[in-house]
Amino acid sequence: MEKGGDTYFRLEVSLQLASGAFLLNQAFCKAIHIPMEKLKWTSPFTCHRVSLTTRQPPSPQMGTSPSPRHLSCDSISLEPLAEGKPGWEPRAVIEHTGKLWATVVALAWLEHSSASYFVEWELVAAKANSWLEQQEVPEGRTRGMLKAAARQLFVLLRHWDENLEFNMLCYNPNYV
Numbered sequence: 001m002e003k004g005g006d007t008y009f010r011l012e013v014s015l016q017l018a019s020g021a022f023l024l025n026q027a028f029c030k031a032i033h034i035p036m037e038k039l040k041w042t043s044p045f046t047c048h049r050v051s052l053t054t055r056q057p058p059s060p061q062m063g064t065s066p067s068p069r070h071l072s073c074d075s076i077s078l079e080p081l082a083e084g085k086p087g088w089e090p091r092a093v094i095e096h097t098g099k100l101w102a103t104v105v106a107l108a109w110l111e112h113s114s115a116s117y118f119v120e121w122e123l124v125a126a127k128a129n130s131w132l133e134q135q136e137v138p139e140g141r142t143r144g145m146l147k148a149a150a151r152q153l154f155v156l157l158r159h160w161d162e163n164l165e166f167n168m169l170c171y172n173p174n175y176v
Contacts, residue, residue, distance in 0.1 A: 012106070013124055017099075020131030022106045024048075024098035032109045034157065039105065042156060044141055044149045045097040093138065100135060100146060103128050108150035 015028055022028055029036045040048040107128055110121045137143055 012110070012121070016106075016124055016128065020103070020127035020129075021099040022102040022128065024102040028102050028106070032105065032113075034105075034109075034153075038157070038160070039101070039153075042149065042153045043097075043101050044146060045101060045139060047094055047097055048101065096135075097138060100132070100137060101150075103132050104143075104146040104150040105153060107132075108147070108154060112151075112154045 012031055015022055015031055017023065024036075024039065026036065029039065037052065040052055043049055107125055110125050114121055132143060132146075135143075137146065
């Protein structure tokens with residue numbers, strides 16, 4: 001698959017839901033070439049980070065397949081996240097935060113990796129941004145915080161292999 005070429009953008013478009021959102025799943029991770037573990041480590045949402053039980057960041061050689069060391073998001077209490085949202089089950093909160101994070105990461109990825117192909121991805125980005133603007137963001141976060149965290153992800157990825165103390169660099173809402 002040619003990175004930056006038409007095939008690459010067709011793949012990205014095929015992953016976008018009719019609503020404009022993207023799903024946080026293995027197909028998305030493969031398309032943007034970022035392992036799920038790295039996306040979860042850098043997510044501003046508690047459920048994504050808590051689902052990783054290890055305190056060491058994944059190695060660059062680590063595959064994207066699930067590891068037995070991971071807990072399911074079902075094993076943590078999501079009731080506080082669903083409070084004040086009538087009819088929201090914990091599973092719905094997980095799905096919603098996954099869509100929010102994947103969508104802002106997709107926007108940042110398009111901006112970061114494909115700036116010279118703006119014409120090709122302009123409609124994909126506009127549709128994603130339109131969906132994002134209509135969404136409620138849980139955990140006291142804002143859309144601006146999500147976008148900043150997604151942009152920081154690409155800075156972190158450039159330095160991931162430099163043996164930095166990664167836990168010090170992970171998203172902390174108190175620093176935004």
